[in-house]
Amino acid sequence: MTKYTKKNGLSRRTLLKGAAASVTAAGASLSAPMLWAQSNIVLRQAGTGVSAFNEIAEKAFEDLGITLEMTALDSDSVTQRVATQANSFDIADIEYWICKKVWPTGNLQAMDTSRIENYDKIAGTFRSGKLTPTSEIAQGTAPHTVGFTTGVDGTDFVQEESGWMTLIPTIYNADTLGIRPDLIGRPITNWSELLNPEFAGKASILDISSIGIMDMAMVVESMGEYQYPDKGNMTREEIDLTIGIFTEAKKNGQFRAFWKSFDESVNLMASGEVVIQSMWSPAITAVRSQGIPCVYQPLEEGYRSWGGGMGLAATLEGAKLDAAYEYINWYLSGWVGGFLMRQGYYSAVPETSKLYMSDDEWGYWYEGKESMGDIVAPGGQLLEGPGAVRDGGSFIDRMGAVACWNSVMDENQYMVRKWNEFIAA
Amino acid sequence: MERLFRRPGAQSWMLVSPIMLILVFFLLMPIGMITAVSFWGSTEFSIYPAFQFDNYEYLFGSQVVWNVFLKTFTFALITWAITLSIGFTVAYFLTFHVHTLTWQITLFLLCTIPFWTSNIIRMISWVPFLGRNGIANQSLIGMGLIDEPLEWLLFSNFAVILAFVHLYTLFMVVPIFNTMMRIDKSLIEAARDGGASGFQILTNVIIPLTKPGIMIGSIFVVALVMGDFITVRFMSGSQIANVGRLISNDIGLLQYPSAAATAVVLLCTVLITIAIMLRFVDIRKEL
Numbered sequence: 227m228t229k230y231t232k233k234n235g236l237s238r239r240t241l242l243k244g245a246a247a248s249v250t251a252a253g254a255s256l257s258a259p260m261l262w263a264q265s266n267i268v269l270r271q272a273g274t275g276v277s278a279f280n281e282i283a284e285k286a287f288e289d290l291g292i293t294l295e296m297t298a299l300d301s302d303s304v305t306q307r308v309a310t311q312a313n314s315f316d317i318a319d320i321e322y323w324i325c326k327k328v329w330p331t332g333n334l335q336a337m338d339t340s341r342i343e344n345y346d347k348i349a350g351t352f353r354s355g356k357l358t359p360t361s362e363i364a365q366g367t368a369p370h371t372v373g374f375t376t377g378v379d380g381t382d383f384v385q386e387e388s389g390w391m392t393l394i395p396t397i398y399n400a401d402t403l404g405i406r407p408d409l410i411g412r413p414i415t416n417w418s419e420l421l422n423p424e425f426a427g428k429a430s431i432l433d434i435s436s437i438g439i440m441d442m443a444m445v446v447e448s449m450g451e452y453q454y455p456d457k458g459n460m461t462r463e464e465i466d467l468t469i470g471i472f473t474e475a476k477k478n479g480q481f482r483a484f485w486k487s488f489d490e491s492v493n494l495m496a497s498g499e500v501v502i503q504s505m506w507s508p509a510i511t512a513v514r515s516q517g518i519p520c521v522y523q524p525l526e527e528g529y530r531s532w533g534g535g536m537g538l539a540a541t542l543e544g545a546k547l548d549a550a551y552e553y554i555n556w557y558l559s560g561w562v563g564g565f566l567m568r569q570g571y572y573s574a575v576p577e578t579s580k581l582y583m584s585d586d587e588w589g590y591w592y593e594g595k596e597s598m599g600d601i602v603a604p605g606g607q608l609l610e611g612p613g614a615v616r617d618g619g620s621f622i623d624r625m626g627a628v629a630c631w632n633s634v635m636d637e638n639q640y641m642v643r644k645w646n647e648f649i650a651a
Numbered sequence: 652m653e654r655l656f657r658r659p660g661a662q663s664w665m666l667v668s669p670i671m672l673i674l675v676f677f678l679l680m681p682i683g684m685i686t687a688v689s690f691w692g693s694t695e696f697s698i699y700p701a702f703q704f705d706n707y708e709y710l711f712g713s714q715v716v717w718n719v720f721l722k723t724f725t726f727a728l729i730t731w732a733i734t735l736s737i738g739f740t741v742a743y744f745l746t747f748h749v750h751t752l753t754w755q756i757t758l759f760l761l762c763t764i765p766f767w768t769s770n771i772i773r774m775i776s777w778v779p780f781l782g783r784n785g786i787a788n789q790s791l792i793g794m795g796l797i798d799e800p801l802e803w804l805l806f807s808n809f810a811v812i813l814a815f816v817h818l819y820t821l822f823m824v825v826p827i828f829n830t831m832m833r834i835d836k837s838l839i840e841a842a843r844d845g846g847a848s849g850f851q852i853l854t855n856v857i858i859p860l861t862k863p864g865i866m867i868g869s870i871f872v873v874a875l876v877m878g879d880f881i882t883v884r885f886m887s888g889s890q891i892a893n894v895g896r897l898i899s900n901d902i903g904l905l906q907y908p909s910a911a912a913t914a915v916v917l918l919c920t921v922l923i924t925i926a927i928m929l930r931f932v933d934i935r936k937e938l
Contacts, residue, residue, distance in 0.1 A: 300903075302903035302904060303903060305905065306902070306903060306905055309697075309905055310905070327695055327905075330697075331697065427802055430888075433889050435904065476890070481888075481890060482806055482888060483806045483887075483888020483889060483890060484888060484889035484890060485888075485889065486889065493778075494888075497779070497782050497783070497784060497785075498782075498783055498784050499782055499783050499805070499806075499888075634695075638695055639693075639694075639695055639906075642904045642906065643709075646897065646900045646901070646904075647713070647715040649889065649890075649892055649896075649900065650715050650716075650718070650719050650892030650896070650897060651715060651718075
């Protein structure tokens with residue numbers, strides 16, 4: 227089904243030929259790779275498909291000698307796995323809202339920030355919650371609110387930098403609607419367009435409740451139907467209202483399909499079944515690398531944001547735990563960040579990622595500057611020629627316009643039930 | 652020990668015990684567990700033992716759930732009707748119009764070829780075929796039959812039923828073909844000698860004698876369609892729900908007790924449906 231396993235090994239492809247000017251910069255920092263190669267350490271990483279790339283597993287093996295077995299699941303399945311099958315993974319590559327759900331199960335252990343080499347370079351969003359010292363914190367489950375705990379066995383979240391992190395932040399992004407400009411043929415500037423009858427039968431929304439409800443809330447506010455005091459923590463009445471509006475639209479045939487896994491959204495968009503939908507950044511990259519125009523449309527009301535991070539299984543100990551720390555330090559040391567930035571994500575440690583990107587790539591992906599040469603996808607396909615600008619502009623423009631984070635609300639169980647009814651309606 | 656063997660019925664008990672053990676461990680105990688959990692309570696990330704009727708209250712109180720059950724029955728009924736007519740026709744052709752055993756077997760094997768690939772592949776390959784810009788729409792437009800692509804081909808009830816029929820027709824063909832092959836040809840000759848028309852032979856001889864096969868096929872198809880969730884999810888683009896999807900959504904969101912309650916209700920529904928079907932034909936007597 228949507229589940230597949232990526233294993234490092236047999237057919238090692240040549241990586242990122244032209245794209246990574248990085249390779250030259252590599253090689254400097256990493257300590258003691260031989261150690262792991264001799265001990266045959268295998269780390270099982272279960273995560274959402276957004277960052278489960280073979281290339282990362284291959285590079286980790288090359289640099290650290292650690293074999294990564296990556297399992298890519300949809301968000302709900304990975305939540306389920308972390309919450310119920312504590313022995314089935316070593317590293318959980320999840321999102322912060324998932325962390326809020328699964329942390330109380332005790333299946334993850336906190337990480338000692340003094341063992342994280344680049345801790346002080348981690349972006350402010352994940353520590354104080356503030357992108358810049360003056361920025362407002364958006365509504366919803368912002369990463370820093372569930373990012374710290376009291377100690378290695380802590381089960382509560384604390385709001386200050388306690389030295390014990392629940393997840394080590396890896397990537398994050400500001401999400402918006404993806405559109406097919408060639409099939410729409412006019413500017414799209416508001417979230418409300420998702421329910422515009424003009425796109426009846428050609429719209430889609432994602433079927434992951436904690437994310438979908440936030441997209442819905444953005445649309446409802448944009449339509450002028452309701453202004454939420456706090457989108458990230460709705461009351462039952464607000465949930466009913468929000469889902470009611472979408473159920474009505476569904477019955478009127480607004481939606482072509484709902485999608486649950488990343489690749490479904492790519493297929494819907496690339497095949498032209500859908501022209502406007504909730505989408506994730508690498509899905510846009512994937513559609514574009516097929517030569518099909520697709521825009522990650524910045525909208526007036528701002529973005530719905532999410533943050534991803536890696537948690538350590540509570541069962542990890544000894545050499546495996548050390549290897550996991552080593553892997554995480556490697557993850558934050560730049561190569562992976564550079565790789566994922568080319569997917570359209572932001573690295574939680576931008577400083578180190580910069581070292582592994584060309585100036586032009588950094589300018590295009592991070593600073594929102596016009597590209598000087600070709601912008602190439604990690605797989606080698608051409609994304610943009612010279613003179614292109616990233617949708618939404620620079621990091622500060624995009625992350626500064628975040629209106630809400632993916633959320634787990636106090637009324638989550640009620641919301642989930644209503645969401646199920648929406649899908650079944 | 653020897654006396655134990657000689658006790659009346661002891662041998663039968665021992666002969667039946669392997670299958671009984673298997674059924675107890677792998678059928679009865681899981682069902683018992685599911686039933687027990689269906690009365691439990693749940694929080695967002697854990698379940699706790701309890702004896703409460705919340706899950707059932709919700710199930711029977713929600714209009715959405717009733718509609719979903721109705722939808723599940725509708726799918727089962729329509730799929731059953733179509734697979735039965737196709738399955739019966741195919742079996743009839745193989746039995747009465749193909750005269751050599753070699754050809755019968757060859758053609759029958761031909762029917763099974765699609766089943767060498769996975770269920771999911773067979774289902775998903777419909778998606779690009781039926782899509783807005785898919786082969787079906789493009790050919791229809793090319794032939795000048797339609798001007799606009801047909802939207803209802805994909806992500807619709809039509810698509811779901813089409814996939815069901817494609818996936819499950821063989822389950823109808825096999826048992827019907829099997830019973831039909833065992834019909835004594837002299838009965839048909841006798842009927843013809845007695846002056847029966849072809850249609851009368853069909854309704855008075857062949858159909859009654861094929862009933863057990865029809866019933867076995869029907870049980871397969873009904874049970875498979877009512878328990879399915881993945882076909883509905885993919886072919887409806889997640890837009891349509893049947894009971895299986897309710898359960899899978901609940902499990903995905905860690906609501907195990909609610910999923911268990913739905914499963915129990917579904918199990919009862921399917922059992923009742925099959926019991927009703929068996930009222931029409933006594934399979935044991937006919938086999």
